[in-house]
Amino acid sequence: EPSTEIPYGDSDFVVVANRLPVDRDPDDENRGWRTSPGGLVTAVAPVMKAQEGAWIGWTGVADEDFEPFTIDGMHLSPVTLTSEDVLRYYEGFSNATLWPLYHDVIVPPEYHRTWWDAYVRVNERFAAKVAEVAAQSATVWVHDYQLQLVPQMVRRLRPDLAIGFFNHIPFPPYELFAQLPWRDEILRGLLGADLIGFQRPADAANFRRAVRGRLGYATKGSTVSVPPGDFLPAHLVRAEPFPISIDTPYLEELARDPKILERAKQIREEVGNPRVVMLGVDRMDYTKGIRHRLKAFGELLAEGRLDVEDVVLIQIATPSRERLEQYKIIRHDVELAVGRINGEQVDVGSIPVRYLHHSYPRDEMTAFFLAADVMLVTALRDGMNLVAKEYVACRRRDDGALVLSEFTGAAEQLKGAVMVNPHDIADLKAGILEAVQMDERTRTRRMKQMRKRVATDTVSRWSKNFLAELEHIKDNPESIVPE
Ligand code: ADP
Ligand code: G6P
Secondary structure (H helix, E strand, C coil): ECCCCCCCCCCEEEEEECCCCCECCCCCCCCCCEECCCCCHHHHHHHHCCCCEEEEEEEECCCCCCCCCECCCCEEECEEEEEHHHHHHHHHHHHHHHHHHHHCCCCCCCCHHHHHHHHHHHHHHHHCCCCHHEEEEEEEECCCHCCCCHHHHHHCCCCCCCCEEECCCCCCCHHCCCCCCCCCHHHHHHHHCCCEECCCCHHHHHHHHHHHHHCCCEECCCCCCCCCCCCCCEEEEEEEEECCCCHHHHHHHHHHHHHHHHHHHHHHHHHHCCCCEEEEEEEEEEHCHHHHHHHHHHHHHCCCCCCCCCEEEEEEEEECCCCCCCHHHHHHHHHHHHHHHHHCCCCCCCCCEEEECCCCHHHHHHHHHCCEEEEEEEECCEECHHHHHHHHHHHCCCCCEEEEECHHHHHCCCCCCECCCCCCCHHHHHHHHHHHHHHHHHHHHHHHHHHHHHHHCCCCHHHHHHHHHHHHHCHHHHHHHHC
16 A cells, blocks of 8 residues: 655655556455556566665556555555546647657658647656756656657756666667658757667667767767757767566566466467467567467468467467557457457357457466467567567476577567567468477477576666666766767
8 A cells, every 4th residue: 555654855866767666456446456468567666676766657547636655565656647647648640740750650750840749748757856856966867759858857957867768669760760750859859868779789879879860879889979068068878779578587486386287278278289389479469470479370270280289379468559550450450350360260169269358467478488389479579579588488398399480589589489570471380380380399498598698687686777877977978979
């Protein structure tokens, strides 16, 4: 239960993200808090639980002011969004302009000046909150595409702070980024930071190329020199990859829990104990390639290359951004595809796709990972994809196979996966069959290799690396001077 006595105004460490780690459950009559959706919260919450600090963010409800509160050892400092902010800043500019633009324009981004104005206004509100909460010379860590102007705004308000920024999603190639009418403002906003982290080396390189191309600033290696100007004081910025990860020890512990192991067995029974259980776990988002996955699966069944007696696909999709048109469309398309595949069956008992449009507690998610022989991660573009890493972390017996899109950040670390190009349905089908038919020794060898990787690359190591580098830059600004 939340308590209200917390020390504020003197935080030495401040996390800033659009979302707080918890949001209000609209279906809960007691108006309780639940874990917010998405990979950012999954990754950053354990970091915050292990460290004193304040988390600035939004509660997920419009037009309601909340006092600061503490939950699970995390001190939360809520920022209020009006319904108009939700419409224009969150649903509009963040999720109908930036999200599709940064994910390879899988759907067309929309550009509206009123949305941009709201984005500036809300970023200012977050920056003002940082200035209020942070102690002298504190470290501030700003997260993700919703808040790209915050580093510059904070630097102006509080030049004493060490400012880090981490981009959880891809940073697009210059040719796509250049579409954005406010491209220069976004670049200047980010350059207010001392250190900017990206998921992949390619994302960092795309950013530096945009900085050279649009602003004409010199870059050397990962260092950008910001010259003295109207927008920012002269300083050096590092833009580098820091691939994010998961709380591996925690997941391994859950995967050992006898209750969860029992539940995994039960799940297999509930879907009819087929030889092969396949699993997909995603937010309901057009970037995740759920339609492509279903198309491939449906064709394999129709061609008799997979037998409906043998396999079941469990597809879990968390509701996400449901008022947006493109999210209504993807949900509709997915549900149509599920209905088609199941409807093709002759036998009343055959239900090859079990589709669940819900979110589940961590224990239940772990049981699903344990129940699955084959995990399907087929995103068309994804900054990292934590689900892939979570599946691997749970496979303590080194069994199970991962089918992984080459367009995820995770593909750079999980080399033991069956790599697929989800745009190529033939390749996707071949990948799924390869995973289903893989002999035990190969499976074990490949899973072992991937498990080793997630055992060392934990989220706690990720945050330590990022914060150590940020501290180093702040303490030794001369050390990053390009010669
Ligand atoms: P994204 O951040 O785009 O949603 P990620 O794969 O990086 O994608 O992170 C998603 C996170 O949300 C993972 O930690 C995953 O376990 C969790 N998750 C996904 N679907 C559900 C669900 N239906 N219920 C509970 N947690 C979910
Ligand atoms: C991704 C983004 C996060 C976002 C999450 C959930 O993980 O990188 O910034 O919080 O999706 O999306 P939502 O719009 O519900 O916050």
